[in-house]
Amino acid sequence: MADILISGGSVAGPALAFWLRKYGFNPTVVERAPALRDGGYKIDIRGAALEVVERMGLRDEVERCGTDMRIARFVDVNGKQVGTMSAQLFGGREGDDVEIMRGDLARILYDATKNDVEYVFDDSITALEETADGVRVTFENSPPRMFDLVVGADGLHSNVRALAFGEESPFIHDLGHYISIFTVPNHLGLDRTEMMHPAPGKSMGMYSTRQSADAKAMFLFSSAPLAYDRRDVAQQKKLLAEVFAGQGWEVPRLLDAMADAPDFYLDSISQVRMDGWSSGRVVLVGDAAYGPSPASGQGTSLALVGAYVLAGSLAAAGGDHRAGFAAYESDLRHFVEENQKLAANNLKGMVLKTAGQIRFQMFMLRLMPHLPGKNRMIKQITEPIRKAATAITLKDY
Numbered sequence: 001m002a003d004i005l006i007s008g009g010s011v012a013g014p015a016l017a018f019w020l021r022k023y024g025f026n027p028t029v030v031e032r033a034p035a036l037r038d039g040g041y042k043i044d045i046r047g048a049a050l051e052v053v054e055r056m057g058l059r060d061e062v063e064r065c066g067t068d069m070r071i072a073r074f075v076d077v078n079g080k081q082v083g084t085m086s087a088q089l090f091g092g093r094e095g096d097d098v099e100i101m102r103g104d105l106a107r108i109l110y111d112a113t114k115n116d117v118e119y120v121f122d123d124s125i126t127a128l129e130e131t132a133d134g135v136r137v138t139f140e141n142s143p144p145r146m147f148d149l150v151v152g153a154d155g156l157h158s159n160v161r162a163l164a165f166g167e168e169s170p171f172i173h174d175l176g177h178y179i180s181i182f183t184v185p186n187h188l189g190l191d192r193t194e195m196m197h198p199a200p201g202k203s204m205g206m207y208s209t210r211q212s213a214d215a216k217a218m219f220l221f222s223s224a225p226l227a228y229d230r231r232d233v234a235q236q237k238k239l240l241a242e243v244f245a246g247q248g249w250e251v252p253r254l255l256d257a258m259a260d261a262p263d264f265y266l267d268s269i270s271q272v273r274m275d276g277w278s279s280g281r282v283v284l285v286g287d288a289a290y291g292p293s294p295a296s297g298q299g300t301s302l303a304l305v306g307a308y309v310l311a312g313s314l315a316a317a318g319g320d321h322r323a324g325f326a327a328y329e330s331d332l333r334h335f336v337e338e339n340q341k342l343a344a345n346n347l348k349g350m351v352l353k354t355a356g357q358i359r360f361q362m363f364m365l366r367l368m369p370h371l372p373g374k375n376r377m378i379k380q381i382t383e384p385i386r387k388a389a390t391a392i393t394l395k396d397y
């Protein structure tokens, strides 16, 4: 069966490897990080993606690792509580939806595949050359190898996409905001609690999940595109400190803790939009192809469902990659578009423009539990997410 190289060992890559192996293909995963990247932020798995996890036989384990968050508390500059929300509603979850740390999910997927999939860590593809019978791949560290197909599961700034489709700017759509997340000491002693401090054009937060002794700090802000070096973490930390200078609540303390953060992350909130996800023998999956942005809350679910559909389509096409890639695109595109649409609306509630809007949002939060129509209002928040998350009927391949 075909040898398939997958670039990226986070969510989409190992999930794809799982299904390819099940259908008798021979996948290899190359991951740039020196070892499995655990850590990260909370992510949601809902709708069709939960069904994929169930079909993988991993649902119990995923649920066991759930964050078990309890409440979101909104505070003013002095830390005084001005509103609360259930953690479920804050995350737009309902019913069986699961929230899990990205690193825990990556570990579960890796453990489910490591015994029969080859993982090559600390390496990256440098060139792809299509020949009559495959793709000749060269690597930074390993010797060149031939593969039948190559898959880019290497995230928003995909290396495979750059090599096969060219530079990223035509595909990346900036939604006008930035997000930063990093680990900090849990100096507030938070227990499965989310703290949020909204300010005009900015939102600052801190949370701690069931499994973690530490906490995560989260910073969101609206901004025109910023020029910075994506590999220069010191420069990015300086940028964040400048944007949030003078803010109240715990912000000065969180920014102080940023200096020691082992996992600092900053990026624009952007979507990947492409007319086609394959080129010859190269195809993209997950954020690399259709990243919906963290604001959609559906990136992981798209990656899991995309991996399932891609592997199944290749298997159903009997290894004819052209037919497999075409089926993958036609079966998945509507689902992708529905989930990408969530981001813009979610962002409006995540970062408010004026102090008046914030006061009104907090007033509504305090009022909501006492309103007769509160269930209808809650449905208005969760229904579009549920609809998008279930906007595909999974085939049996």
Ligand SMILES: Cc1cc2nc3c(=O)[nH]c(=O)nc-3n(C[C@H](O)[C@H](O)[C@H](O)COP(=O)(O)OP(=O)(O)OC[C@H]3O[C@@H](n4cnc5c(N)ncnc54)[C@H](O)[C@@H]3O)c2cc1C
Binding pocket: 007, 008, 009, 010, 011, 012, 013, 030, 031, 032, 033, 037, 041, 042, 043, 044, 045, 102, 123, 124, 125, 153, 154, 155, 156, 158, 159, 179, 180, 181, 265, 285, 286, 287, 288, 291, 292, 293, 294, 296, 297, 298, 299, 300, 301, 303
């Ligand atoms: C702050 C934040 C919050 C988020 N919140 C949510 C949420 O609430 N819900 C949700 O569903 N999603 C959320 N997401 C999005 C979610 O994490 C992604 O959509 C999801 O992880 C997609 O998985 P992926 O495997 O496609 O890409 P990634 O998880 O980005 O993985 C890409 C992998 O490729 C590797 N890689 C990169 N370059 C190379 C290279 N040159 N060679 C080899 N390997 C390489 C990387 O090291 C990484 O392991 C959030 C994302 C962020 C950043």
